[in-house]
Amino acid sequence: MHGTRILDEADRLMTVCNSCRYCEGLCAVFPAMEMRRAFSDGDLNYLANLCHACGACYVDCQFSPPHEFNVNVPKTLAVARAESYAAYAWPRALSGVFARNGLVISVMAALSMAAFILGFAAAHERDVLFGVHTGPGAFYKLMPHNAMAALFGAAFLYAILALVMSVRTFWRDIGAPIGGRADGGSIFQAIRDAGELRYLHGGGVGCYNEDDRPTDRRKLYHHLTFYGFLLCFAATCVGTLYHYLLGREAPYPWWDLPVVLGTLGGIGLVVGPVGLFAAKMRRDSELLDEGRYGMDVGFIAMLCLTGITGLVLLALRETAAMGPLLALHLGAVFALFITMPYGKFVHGIYRFTALVRYAQERRQAG
Amino acid sequence: MSRKYDVLVIGGGNAALCAAIAARRGGASVVVLEGAPKFYRGGNTRHTRNMRCAHDAATEILTGPYTEEEFWKDLLLVTGGRTDEELARHMIRESKDILNWIVEQGVRWQPSLGGTLSLGRTNSFFLGGGRAMLNALYLTAEQLGVEIHYDAEVTDLVVEGGMFLAARLKRPIDGVNEIRATSLVAAAGGFEANIEWLKEYWGDAADNFLIRGTPYNRGSILKMLLAKGVQEIGDPTQCHAVAIDARAPKFDGGIITRHDSVVFGIVVNKHAERFYDEGEDIWPKRYAIWGRLVAAQPDQIAYIIFDTTVATSFMPTLFPPIAGATVAELAGKLELDPVALEKTVADFNAAVRPGTFDHTILDDCRTEGITPAKTHWARRIETPPYLAYPVRPGITFTYLGTRVNKEARMLMKGGRPSANMFAAGEIMAGNVLGKGYAAGIGMTIGSVFGRIAGREAAKHARN
Numbered sequence: 001m002h003g004t005r006i007l008d009e010a011d012r013l014m015t016v017c018n019s020c021r022y023c024e025g026l027c028a029v030f031p032a033m034e035m036r037r038a039f040s041d042g043d044l045n046y047l048a049n050l051c052h053a054c055g056a057c058y059v060d061c062q063f064s065p066p067h068e069f070n071v072n073v074p075k076t077l078a079v080a081r082a083e084s085y086a087a088y089a090w091p092r093a094l095s096g097v098f099a100r101n102g103l104v105i106s107v108m109a110a111l112s113m114a115a116f117i118l119g120f121a122a123a124h125e126r127d128v129l130f131g132v133h134t135g136p137g138a139f140y141k142l143m144p145h146n147a148m149a150a151l152f153g154a155a156f157l158y159a160i161l162a163l164v165m166s167v168r169t170f171w172r173d174i175g176a177p178i179g180g181r182a183d184g185g186s187i188f189q190a191i192r193d194a195g196e197l198r199y200l201h202g203g204g205v206g207c208y209n210e211d212d213r214p215t216d217r218r219k220l221y222h223h224l225t226f227y228g229f230l231l232c233f234a235a236t237c238v239g240t241l242y243h244y245l246l247g248r249e250a251p252y253p254w255w256d257l258p259v260v261l262g263t264l265g266g267i268g269l270v271v272g273p274v275g276l277f278a279a280k281m282r283r284d285s286e287l288l289d290e291g292r293y294g295m296d297v298g299f300i301a302m303l304c305l306t307g308i309t310g311l312v313l314l315a316l317r318e319t320a321a322m323g324p325l326l327a328l329h330l331g332a333v334f335a336l337f338i339t340m341p342y343g344k345f346v347h348g349i350y351r352f353t354a355l356v357r358y359a360q361e362r363r364q365a366g
Numbered sequence: 367m368s369r370k371y372d373v374l375v376i377g378g379g380n381a382a383l384c385a386a387i388a389a390r391r392g393g394a395s396v397v398v399l400e401g402a403p404k405f406y407r408g409g410n411t412r413h414t415r416n417m418r419c420a421h422d423a424a425t426e427i428l429t430g431p432y433t434e435e436e437f438w439k440d441l442l443l444v445t446g447g448r449t450d451e452e453l454a455r456h457m458i459r460e461s462k463d464i465l466n467w468i469v470e471q472g473v474r475w476q477p478s479l480g481g482t483l484s485l486g487r488t489n490s491f492f493l494g495g496g497r498a499m500l501n502a503l504y505l506t507a508e509q510l511g512v513e514i515h516y517d518a519e520v521t522d523l524v525v526e527g528g529m530f531l532a533a534r535l536k537r538p539i540d541g542v543n544e545i546r547a548t549s550l551v552a553a554a555g556g557f558e559a560n561i562e563w564l565k566e567y568w569g570d571a572a573d574n575f576l577i578r579g580t581p582y583n584r585g586s587i588l589k590m591l592l593a594k595g596v597q598e599i600g601d602p603t604q605c606h607a608v609a610i611d612a613r614a615p616k617f618d619g620g621i622i623t624r625h626d627s628v629v630f631g632i633v634v635n636k637h638a639e640r641f642y643d644e645g646e647d648i649w650p651k652r653y654a655i656w657g658r659l660v661a662a663q664p665d666q667i668a669y670i671i672f673d674t675t676v677a678t679s680f681m682p683t684l685f686p687p688i689a690g691a692t693v694a695e696l697a698g699k700l701e702l703d704p705v706a707l708e709k710t711v712a713d714f715n716a717a718v719r720p721g722t723f724d725h726t727i728l729d730d731c732r733t734e735g736i737t738p739a740k741t742h743w744a745r746r747i748e749t750p751p752y753l754a755y756p757v758r759p760g761i762t763f764t765y766l767g768t769r770v771n772k773e774a775r776m777l778m779k780g781g782r783p784s785a786n787m788f789a790a791g792e793i794m795a796g797n798v799l800g801k802g803y804a805a806g807i808g809m810t811i812g813s814v815f816g817r818i819a820g821r822e823a824a825k826h827a828r829n
Contacts, residue, residue, distance in 0.1 A: 019622040019684040022415055022495030025476035037682050059501060060494035062412045062620050066405055069622075203493050204474055212501055 003041050003087075006079045010044045016063060016071055023057045026203035028193075028358045029073070030057070035361060045087070046174035048080035049347075049354040055287045056202030059212045065286070078289035085346050088173070090165035097342040102298030106339050110305060114331030117143055121323060129323040136249040142323050145243070148330070155337040162341035167353055174357055182356045186363060190355035194348070197222060210282045221275030225303060226348070228268020232310070235262035251317055262310060269307030273300040299344030306332045371397045371513075372827035373820070374533060374547035376520055376587055378402065379409035380496075381791025381812035381819075382553035383503035387471055388820030389551070390510045394827050396820075397545060398507070399518035399533070401554070402582040406618075407500065407516060409555045410579040410763060410792065410808070413620040414496035416489040417468070417813065418806035419461040427475040429487045434458050440488075440804055448601075448800020456772050457798060460814045465490060468813055472502035489806040515539050520587060523550075525594040528778040529785040548786060549823035552776075553816060555792045556764035557585020558605060559617060564761070567603045574666035576610055578760045581617040588767065588793050596784070597769035597777045600796025606803045607657025610760030612667060613685045622684045625755050628656060629725055629743045630679055631672030632714055633757075635663040638697065638706035640714065645742035648728060654803050661759040668757050669700055671711065673749045679725070687753035696752040715746040763808065767796040774819035786826050788819035 002008045014033050017023065024030040029050045036043055053074050063069035082098065089095035097105065121129045121142045133141045140148070176182075193199065200207050200219045209216035239258040242248040252259050277300050280288070309329035316325060340346070373389040375382050378400025390396045400407050420437045424430035437458045441449055469475065474493040492499040508514065522534040530550040535543050557563045559581045564572035592598050614623035628644050633656075635641055642659050660668045677687065690696025693711050694704035713736055721731035723745060731744045768789045769777040776784040776794075791812040798811055 015682070016622060016684060018682040020495075020620075021681075022492075022498075022621070025491070025493045037678055056494060056498075060498035062495065062497045062618075063622070067618065068615060203498075213505060 002044070004080075004083060006076065006083055007041055007044050009076050010048065010080045011039050013071055013073055013076055014039050014044070014047065016069055017057075017073065020063070022062075023060060023073075026056045026060070027052065027054065027199040028355070029077070029199075032358050032361065035365065040175070042173035042175055044080060045084040045170070046354055046357060048077040048084055049170075049174075049350040050199070050358060051077040051081065052197065052199040052351070053078055053287065054200050054202040054206075055208035055284075056205070056214075058287060059202075059208050059214075072286065074287045075289060078287075079291065081347070081350070082289055082292040082295070084170070084350065088166045088170045088350075089342060090162050090169070094162075094342055097339075098295060102295035102339070102343050103301055104294070104298070106298040106302045106335050106343065107305075109335035109339060110302065110328075110331045112331070113334040114327045117327040117330055118324065120147075121327070130320050131323070132318065132320050133322060134318050136251070138317070138322070139250050139326055142326055143330075145249070152330075152334065152337070155334055159337045159340040163346065163349055166341060166346065167349055170350060170353055171357075174354065176357060176360075182360060183363075186356050186359035189359035189362075190352055193355045193359070194352050208284075208287070209279055210284055216279060217275060218279050221272045221279060223272070224268040225272030225276060228265045228270075228272055228307065229303065231261045231265025232269060232306070233265075235259070235265060254314070259314065263314060266307045266311045266314070269303050270311065273304040273307070276300055277304075296344050298339070302332060302336045302339065302343075306336055369542075369546075371395050371545065371547040373397075373549045373551060373823045374399070374530075374545055375551045375553060375820075376533065377409065377551075377553035377555060377791065377793075378407045378514075378516075379411040379553065379555065379791060379812065380414070380499070380503070380809055381793075381816035382551070383408075383500070383507055384468075384471070384813050384816030385551040385553055385788070385790050385820035385823065386507050386512045387503065387510060388817040389549075389824040389827075390507065390512050390820075392821050392824030392828070394549075394824035395513075396507075396824075397513040397547070398515065399520060399535075399545070400514065400516050401519045402516065402580060404516045406580055406582060407504070408497065408580075409583055411496045411500050411812070413579050413618075414492070414499075414806075414809050415621065416486070416491045416806045417464075417809035418489050418804060419465040419810060420458050421462060421465060425465075426477055427490050432488045434462070437461070437488075441798070441807070444802035444804045445798075445800045446802065448802075450797050453770070453772060454798050457810065457814045460818070461810050464810070464813045464817065467817065472506045473499045474502065520554075520590075523587070523590045523594060525591075525787070527785075528595060528782060528787070530787045548827035550787045551774075551816075551819045551823050552587050552591060552768065552787065552789045552793055553791045553812075553819070554587035555580075555583040555585070556605075556795070557588060557766070558583055558761045558764050560584040560586075563589075564764075568661070571661055571666050574758060575607075575661070576612075576614050576619065576623075576758050576760045577617045578608075578610065578614075578619055578621075578623070578762050579617070583763070583792070585764070585766075591768050591776070591787075591789075591793075595778050596787070597779050597781070598766060599769040599794070600765040600767050600800065602764070602766040604765040604796075604801045606654065606762035606765075606808075607661060607759045608653055608762065609656035609660050609668065609670075609757040611683070611685050612756035612758040614758075614760065619760070623760065624653070625670060625680075625683065625757060626653060627670050627672060627676075627680045627683075627755065630676040630745075631670050631747060632710070632740065633659075633668050633670050634702070634707065634710055635668050636665055636702065638702045638710050640710060640736075640738060641668075643738045643741050645732065645740040645744055648726075656757070657759040657761070660757055666758055669702070670755045670757060671696070671707075671747060672753050673747045674751050674753065675749045676745075677753055683755070685755070687755055689751040689753050691750050691752075693752050696754055700754055700756065711747055711752075714740070714744075715748060718744045718746050762803075763792050763795070765796040765799060765801065767792070767794045770794045770797055770815070772818075773822045774815045775822060786823070788823050790815040790819040 372394035697707035717733035
């Protein structure tokens, strides 16, 4: 009756949950479910992306396995969520990328790009690659600023375009009124909910990981990752402004704003993903969508690689290793950009969109 | 030589854990024997959702106040006076403090969700439900050093002259077949999952009962205690029984098999005849009477019949309604006589008098000239598709139990208090609930008497 088997199962579970409702205080999924009596594909994808996989409803459920009703909401919605990423991917032809091994694809993309940059530099002027460069403009000895800006600007714009197109389809499908826009209040509410990961707290005690004790630190690691990413992004933005507005060229001294932001962000991007990966390894397999392991790990690895190469580059930028390290760092960033619309990165975007929808529904319900 | 504990708690639900925690906090060494495997731990507490406590003012989780006197009046109403006033009033007084004490044990209440959940005045809701509450209690008990064993079935109690000495086990725990303790707290529930025992009072009808909770509440501890000279209390035929979906599993279907659609339609038996006023009273009283009503019908089956206009007027159901384009087609699907059902619906429709429908009050929509009458919320069933839910008696818990005093100490036949045996929860609920039920009162009995039993058991052990 639904498009996929997992949506059939999600429908079955939501029917069970809707006749129980004990979990309505735990997160947004259940109150959103209660606003419906029947569930379309879009409704189920909406609920799946509202789920933050804290596991509380599984631990609290009297009907979770081995009970014959076999209610496992976190796992079912995790699978549905991952399938929804592919379903809404733009262009459609690339949706299959989600199904393949994300780790290998991302790492290959990063290394290919690094090799390309190295090759570019080597072909350009062999001595430059392993030379010691210091002072403003040192990085651009390896690759001219304009080439760098064009390459990364294009990759970034492509990622934004693909994400916008995907989210448009998702927004329409999850029951937003046709042509309906999100209002400012709902967006602000969603920013707050996403910013503090409100629904990863299992209703207050925290997230469940290896057993029925809420001892998980995933919220902390997730914050480190997310805000680390934002800080790195901010560093890049400030650097761009420096370049074009102030005419100041990278690399900047360690105390300067782009470097401070990038360093703090880089630390977050190393500690956060490592923590998330460790948590994933320890997590009760009953709560995990193990089929999507590669995609999750690929994203974690790319973030971590971006952070590590950035920090090492900062430490060794005045040595002969600068050239290869810069190539590697740029490769990682480039791969991160182009895989963004087809990897785990989108979970944040869809969750946020679902949170906007939820905030809107709450307002409409009064 | 086996180790001797200060307090042995038999059972693993709310009452048992409250007793274990209270005893441990009272300085006693405590062991808990839960007969079920870990997943099914906690008996009927797994399926509960809220607790009824008296309080003098509104809180963030309760609109208030709900005074002791009002609680007492509610209890008097549902039991028809069949309650031990001294014990009941004691419980109600203690319930005020339990509201906070239970939070100190790690249990969380559900705060207001700002519109989606309307808070109750009388009852506090567990955040995440009964199993979440149990998880918190178990976690606290473990952290305090209470020893907990699952699959730990007790086969015999050694009692001499009203004094507990030891419990014998089906399977050895740490190589030991017998556990000795200075005090016993029995909190092992009722006997609703013991169909053979139910048949002693209900006859073969009990074969058609569905048990809403755990299959492990077989009443074996209750039976042993009564055999060892503990005074019994409560009517053995009394139990909390509601009408639940006939398609529900035999055991442990829990809350989600309930139906609250009776008020929106009519209820017929297997002969397609109505047998009771579906509009007699408002929720929750009407909810609690239909189990017994259906149990009294042939083959213990009935059908809630309604039409499509009201299909979304009540809580969504686990099992979808059975549908028919005509009454006769619906009858065919239900294996009822189509002619008989058509006549019943037609007679009912003809008897409906106009009124203003409001299911939140006893409204003026009623029938005239049929027996039984539908005295409120009567509206014609005439808009296809016609819909039906098959229902059977769903037993929640039984009322036969052990007599206790205010210290939760068991009383022996003749009235003498036991030296060291205490009881809490469903196993002694009959002291307070002679019949009837009010939502959340089972948990009040469990927590209040659990805490008292644990405290007194520890006091006895440490003397």
